[in-house]
Amino acid sequence: MQASMVLIFLCFIPFYANAGVYKWVDANGQTHFGDRPPAKAASSEVAVKAAPASVDAVARERHLKMTEFLEQLQEERKARQAADTQVEERAAKRAEVCRKLQARLKFLASVSTFYNLNDQGERVFVNEAENARIRADFRQKVKRTCGNE
Known part of the structure; x- marks a missing residue:
């Protein structure tokens, strides 16, 4: 209907x-x-006759410039969006690395002493000064990478 x-x-x-x-x-x-x-x-x-639609050269040139301008703006917007996406991806990767480093730092705080393996595969425990140096070095690495401890 x-x-x-x-x-x-x-x-x-x-x-x-x-x-x-x-x-x-x-x-x-x-x-x-x-x-x-x-x-x-x-x-x-x-009887009314409609005037034919005519586009003069100035209007055509203005339209062409406006189209070029809009295309340029669109390209700039795409470039900005791509750059923003890269920044966001880098920030996400850095946040993930920092999260892992923070977890490892927390684990290192719970370990009483560290050891190295010798040529025979046996554990050789390090002294207290070496333990303190390992923890301090790792805290510095976290601070450099993440900006905090």
Whole structure:
């Protein structure tokens, strides 16, 4: 039902679009124009010719410059978005590295002493001074990488 109403409406659009322009003179001698003829005055239909759409060279040049400008803005926006994406990716990687370093630092605090393996694969425990140096070096690494301990 709605489709048929729309179809009927679309059929009448050309008649409405081509509605005439009427000209009449009132009792005071003033000339009037309208899209409907007046009820109490004699009128005549006026043929109105639409001016052809012409684009001059200046308008064409302005349009071309505007298009180039918009394309340049779009390219700059894409470049900024790519740079922002890279910054975000680097920040995410750094945050992940820092998270792992913080976890390792916490683990190192729970270890009582460290050892090295010798050529035979046996554990050789380090002294307290070496333990303190290993912890301090690792804290410095975390501080350099993450900016805090």
